[in-house]
Amino acid sequence: MAGQSFSLSPAVPSSPRVGYHQVILGEYDRDSNDEAVQIKRIAKVFVHPSFSKKNFSNDVALVRLSSPAQITSRVSPVQLVSSSTNIPSGTLCVTTGWGRTATGQGPRILQETTLPIVSTAECMSYWGLTRSITDSMICAGGSGSSTCQGDSGGPLVCDRYQVGIVSWGTNDCRDNAPGVYSRVSFFRQWIDDTVSSNSA
CATH class of the missing domain: 2.40.10.10 (Trypsin-like serine proteases)
Structure with missing residues (x-):
């Protein structure tokens, strides 16, 4: 909120x-x-x-x-990150949601996972020419955990501040792929x- x-x-x-x-x-x-x-x-x-x-x-x-x-x-209400804040890559942040899990089903209980912020350069390197990573986006994950279908709109929170909104990722929710979030700042x-x- x-x-x-x-x-x-x-x-x-x-x-x-x-x-x-x-x-x-x-x-x-x-x-x-x-x-x-x-x-x-x-x-x-x-x-x-x-x-x-x-x-x-x-x-x-x-x-x-x-x-x-x-x-x-x-x-x-959540505290929103300021427009001048830059979150360093590697910062650990938390996202929550009821999106699909490894079983392919939507869970009954709200799920939470911790993800590292991924630099724009590394994110662009992963997605290559298939998708554009713009200034309005911030990437996180790619290290064994990921958001999935059903998590869209969920928050990405770093140290009590919301820095992202779940936007998109791989179709099959691969946990080695960085997810892409709308950059709140x-x-x-x-x-x-x-x-x-x-x-x-």
Whole structure:
């Protein structure tokens, strides 16, 4: 969450839609009915104006919730990295999600894994000419763990600051391949301006 009324999301075609999706806050076990979750309708989705469906550059959107989230022990806004912050390669960061696991299934319990930041040069070397790595992207992983289908939109957090949003990776979720995330620092000004001009 970016504040109590906004959530960060990818801008890919499967991004949240008004009247179709809901935002569920505070969930850990998808099969449990005993968790104190908050279910919010989506008031509006702001897709980055420079989002490219061709290479997933600028893959970020802001979702405005129909009502502010209530801050609890399970729900709180994340601190966003500043626009001037550079995360050194090798820094260990954490990502979470309910994406496919090694069994090929989506898990019941929220999964967490630790990934090292991969330099842009190393990431470009891996992806070669098959995909473009732009300034709006940051790479992590490639060392035995990876995000997978179903993790899109999840956070990449380094030392309590969100630095990335799960964007794309290999089709078969290879754990030796660096995953690609939308770089929050690159979008920080757009995020701040959008939240400021669309807050009630």
